[in-house]
Amino acid sequence: MSHPLTRVLTLLELLQSNARLTGAELADRLDTDVRTVRRYISHLRDLGIPVEAERGRHGGYRLARGYRMPPLVLTNDEALAVVLGLLAAERLGMGTAAPASAGALAKIERVLPHALREPLAAMRDTLSFTADAVIGQAPGTGVLLALAQASRARTTVAISHRSWRREHTERDIDPYGVVFHTGRWYVVGHDHLRDSLRTFRIDRIASVTPRADGFTAPDGFDSVAHLTSTLAQGPYRWRVEVTIHGPLDEIARRLPGSAVTLTARPTGVLLHTRAERLDGMAHLLASLEWPFTIHQPDELRQALKNLADQLTAAARRRPEELPQ
Numbered sequence: 001m002s003h004p005l006t007r008v009l010t011l012l013e014l015l016q017s018n019a020r021l022t023g024a025e026l027a028d029r030l031d032t033d034v035r036t037v038r039r040y041i042s043h044l045r046d047l048g049i050p051v052e053a054e055r056g057r058h059g060g061y062r063l064a065r066g067y068r069m070p071p072l073v074l075t076n077d078e079a080l081a082v083v084l085g086l087l088a089a090e091r092l093g094m095g096t097a098a099p100a101s102a103g104a105l106a107k108i109e110r111v112l113p114h115a116l117r118e119p120l121a122a123m124r125d126t127l128s129f130t131a132d133a134v135i136g137q138a139p140g141t142g143v144l145l146a147l148a149q150a151s152r153a154r155t156t157v158a159i160s161h162r163s164w165r166r167e168h169t170e171r172d173i174d175p176y177g178v179v180f181h182t183g184r185w186y187v188v189g190h191d192h193l194r195d196s197l198r199t200f201r202i203d204r205i206a207s208v209t210p211r212a213d214g215f216t217a218p219d220g221f222d223s224v225a226h227l228t229s230t231l232a233q234g235p236y237r238w239r240v241e242v243t244i245h246g247p248l249d250e251i252a253r254r255l256p257g258s259a260v261t262l263t264a265r266p267t268g269v270l271l272h273t274r275a276e277r278l279d280g281m282a283h284l285l286a287s288l289e290w291p292f293t294i295h296q297p298d299e300l301r302q303a304l305k306n307l308a309d310q311l312t313a314a315a316r317r318r319p320e321e322l323p324q
Contacts, residue, residue, distance in 0.1 A: 006075055007032065008040045015051065015063050022060040074108075076116060082108060083120050087127055139185045139202040144178070146208035147187050151175040156192075156211040162204045169193065173200070174215035177223030181231075188223040190215070199230050229261070238275045238297055243268045246290030254288060268293075278303040 007030050014021060014029055023034040030037065041061060044051050050064035074082065086105045105124070109117050150157045158172050171193035179186045184201055191198040244251055245268040252262055260273040268290075275281045282303040285292055294300050 004040075008043050009075060011037070011040045012044060012049065015061060018062075020054070020060040020062045026061065074112070079108070079112060079116055079120060080123070083123060084127075087124060139205070143205050143208050144185060144202055146210070147175050147202065147205075148178050150208070150210060151177055151187070151189075154214050154216065156213040156215055158209040158211060159200070160206040161200060162206065172211060173198070174217070176217045176221055178202070179223050179227050181224075181227060186227055188226055197226070199227055238278055238281070238299070240271070240273050240275055240278075240281055240297065240300065241295040242271045242285065242300075243293045243295065244271055244285075244288065244290050245269075245292060246288070251288070251290070255284075279307070282307045 010030060011026060014026060021029075023037050026037045027034045030040075041051050041053070050067055052062055052064050054060055054062070083105065086108075109121060112120065146157065149155075154174075156172055156174050158170065160168065160170055162168050171191060173187070173192065174190040175187050176189040177187070179188060185203065186199055187202055187205075188199050189197070243265065248262060248264045248269050251269050255262065255271070260271055263270045263272070273281075278297070278300050281300060286304070286307060294304075
């Protein structure tokens with residue numbers, strides 16, 4: 001059962017959002033009885049909020065005409081949830097183009113009672129995250145919201161897109177889903193220009209225009225699974241295939257799931273990924289405590305030998321050999 005204060009604030013929100021509600025309607029929305037609603041109305045009046053009661057068959061309760069509600073009325077739990085959400089969004093790089101999180105947080109803190117504002121400020125100043133901060137690629141707010149709405153409504157949209165090569169194209173897409181992943185926003189859907197399933201970074205989309213056409217997404221389509229699989233198969237120079245002779249669950253905790261594909265095999269765990277530089281892949285494999293077998297490319301073997309030579313040289317180097 002919710003706290004009485006929560007129900008009083010919910011009643012206030014209902015009155016703010018509706019021109020008139022009867023006692024029975026309020027009781028139904030609050031999951032209580034009409035007598036309790038009258039008591040909650042009395043509490044609001046004691047707080048100086050002018051709630052008017054109209055008698056008769058079409059009567060009910062409403063806020064006095066011209067009355068302006070305070071900008072925020074939050075319980076402690078609600079305020080904590082909002083502040084934590086804003087702090088987490090900033091840390092994870094989920095913000096949009098404008099400094100919206102900082103502005104929203106400042107407004108919330110300004111209107112909250114002092115007794116609640118001080119503990120929340122302490123939370124903001126002392127909260128730590130185990131995850132590293134992410135430098136997010138912020139999309140435009142209007143673009144992000146337009147894509148989300150089109151995805152929910154299953155409506156085709158026209159987008160103005162700039163590729164990583166800075167090539168501009170105008171194309172229609174059917175947005176199957178919007179995904180936030182490691183500091184970036186993506187939209188996954190059918191690209192009419194290429195007639196194929198594509199993934200676009202939303203920060204590279206300048207504008208979104210709704211079309212009149214609708215679409216149907218494939219049954220059971222998983223936007224997150226498609227995105228992570230696509231990123232793992234990115235347009236890098238080297239295709240890497242290695243068997244790691246160790247337990248799947250422990251290996252998965254050590255390797256970035258967004259960049260590699262792991263498959264359990266009788267001989268170990270088969271790793272598929274792509275890499276632009278093999279020296280980085282050599283360092284990654286050498287950091288694991290399990291033995292491994294390289295399937296491809298053969299050039300990765302030389303990269304490991306080069307790393308081994310560097311480590312051997314470092315192990316043999318003595319302080320007296322350093323230049324004075």
